Amino acid sequence: MREFDQAIQKIMSSVKLPDRRKKDIQREIESHLYEKMNDLIQSGYTQQEAKRVAIESFGDSENFGEEFNRVYKEEFMMIAVIQNRIVIISSLVIGIFFTVFAVAIALKELATIPSGPTTWHDYNGPAFGYLMAGVPMLVLFIGTIYKWVIQKEKPSLLIMFTIISYLLAILFNIGSTK
Amino acid sequence: MRIKTELMKGNLPLLILSLLSKEELYGYEITKRISERSDDLINLKEGSLYPALHLLEKHGLVTAYWVSQEGKPSRRYYKITPKGQEELAEEKKNWKDFTSAVGRILEIQYERV
Numbered sequence: 456m457r458e459f460d461q462a463i464q465k466i467m468s469s470v471k472l473p474d475r476r477k478k479d480i481q482r483e484i485e486s487h488l489y490e491k492m493n494d495l496i497q498s499g500y501t502q503q504e505a506k507r508v509a510i511e512s513f514g515d516s517e518n519f520g521e522e523f524n525r526v527y528k529e530e531f532m533m534i535a536v537i538q539n540r541i542v543i544i545s546s547l548v549i550g551i552f553f554t555v556f557a558v559a560i561a562l563k564e565l566a567t568i569p570s571g572p573t574t575w576h577d578y579n580g581p582a583f584g585y586l587m588a589g590v591p592m593l594v595l596f597i598g599t600i601y602k603w604v605i606q607k608e609k610p611s612l613l614i615m616f617t618i619i620s621y622l623l624a625i626l627f628n629i630g631s632t633k
Numbered sequence: 634m635r636i637k638t639e640l641m642k643g644n645l646p647l648l649i650l651s652l653l654s655k656e657e658l659y660g661y662e663i664t665k666r667i668s669e670r671s672d673d674l675i676n677l678k679e680g681s682l683y684p685a686l687h688l689l690e691k692h693g694l695v696t697a698y699w700v701s702q703e704g705k706p707s708r709r710y711y712k713i714t715p716k717g718q719e720e721l722a723e724e725k726k727n728w729k730d731f732t733s734a735v736g737r738i739l740e741i742q743y744e745r746v
Contacts, residue, residue, distance in 0.1 A: 466680065479709075482699075483660060483683060486706040490661040491679070514678030522684035526691060 459488050462510040469520025472527050473534060480523065488513065546615035547600065553623075554592045645677070645685045646694075647728060650713060650721040653695060659708040660686060686711060694720050 463484050470477055488509045495505035513519075524531070561584075602608045652658060652666050663686075664679050689695045694717035701707045713721070 480683065480687075482707060483709050484680075486659070486708050487661045487679065487683075489706050490659075490708075494665075512679055514680035516680075518678075519680040519684070522681065523687065526684050526688045 458506045458510065459485065462488065462513070466513065466516040466519055469517055470523050471520070472523065472531055476527060476530075484513070542612060543603075543610060543615055546619050547596065550592070550615075550619060551596055554596060558590065558593060644728075645681070646689055647721070647724045648675075649682075649685060649689060649711075650694065650717055650724070653711055653713040654718060654721055657710050657712045659700075659710050663711070689717065693717075 463481055466484055467477060467481055470480060472480075488506075491509040491512065492502070492505045495508055496502060500508065599610045599614065603610055648667055649663060652663055658666065660682055661679075664677065664682055667675050667677065686695065686697075690697055690711070693714055695711045695713055697709050697711050699707045699709055
């Protein structure tokens with residue numbers, strides 16, 4: 456039933472809901488169109504004509520989507536909020552772990568260098584690199600947590616993803632220099 | 634003459650609950666019953682039925698279950714809940730009061746059967 460598949464796809468195009476919910480609605484529309492088509496065929500319509508009328512009498516897709524989105528608005532919003540929180544919290548936890556790790560390695564490296572300006576100049580190890588990356592990140596994390604917890608200002612996902620990618624880059628750098 | 638869609642929209646849940654209070658029905662059957670019982674005066678855009686059904690389900694006024702059919706798409710049957718029965722009784726009373734008030738204003742005399 457290519458016509459029905461296309462019609463269902465069009466009807467569902469404006470429904471913005473979780474997949475599980477969408478599948479149920481889709482099955483229901485399919486059943487509706489099929490029943491209507493069969494009724495029309497029994498009352499003398501050709502199959503092609505019956506399909507067309509069944510699709511037409513179902514109504515326009517835009518209203519359908521809008522009304523459904525309104526019905527499940529809270530559920531949809533709640534899922535979005537939970538997903539958002541999971542991403543932010545995991546980003547912070549992973550981010551802090553890698554930052555502290557980078558700073559700790561840097562400090563350990565620096566502790567092995569004998570003091571004296573000449574030796575510092577001659578040092579070619581990765582410690583400064585780790586510090587350059589780790590310290591600003593640590594400041595950024597503390598700032599983000601402060602804004603979130605104290606000032607109740609939610610950090611944007613874009614910032615969190617930027618931090619994570621930056622920290623992953625540090626991690627790969629650590630791995631490659633070892 | 635057909636009853637305007639806008640006029641129908643707000644009353645659709647009441648009609649659905651009323652039909653479901655008599656028997657368990659699936660979506661397409663509900664549209665057919667509405668059309669038959671109103672002598673085709675109420676002929677809604679069929680798609681508008683489903684958001685209304687899901688809203689009733691969300692509020693616990695109806696429950697739904699799937700019944701599979703061999704070689705045909707499954708049907709989703711709806712069943713009124715005790716909460717739905719209570720809501721129906723309340724809404725019926727509101728409807729009666731409302732139509733009688735509007736009737737008095739419009740000075741409509743209903744024929745007694």
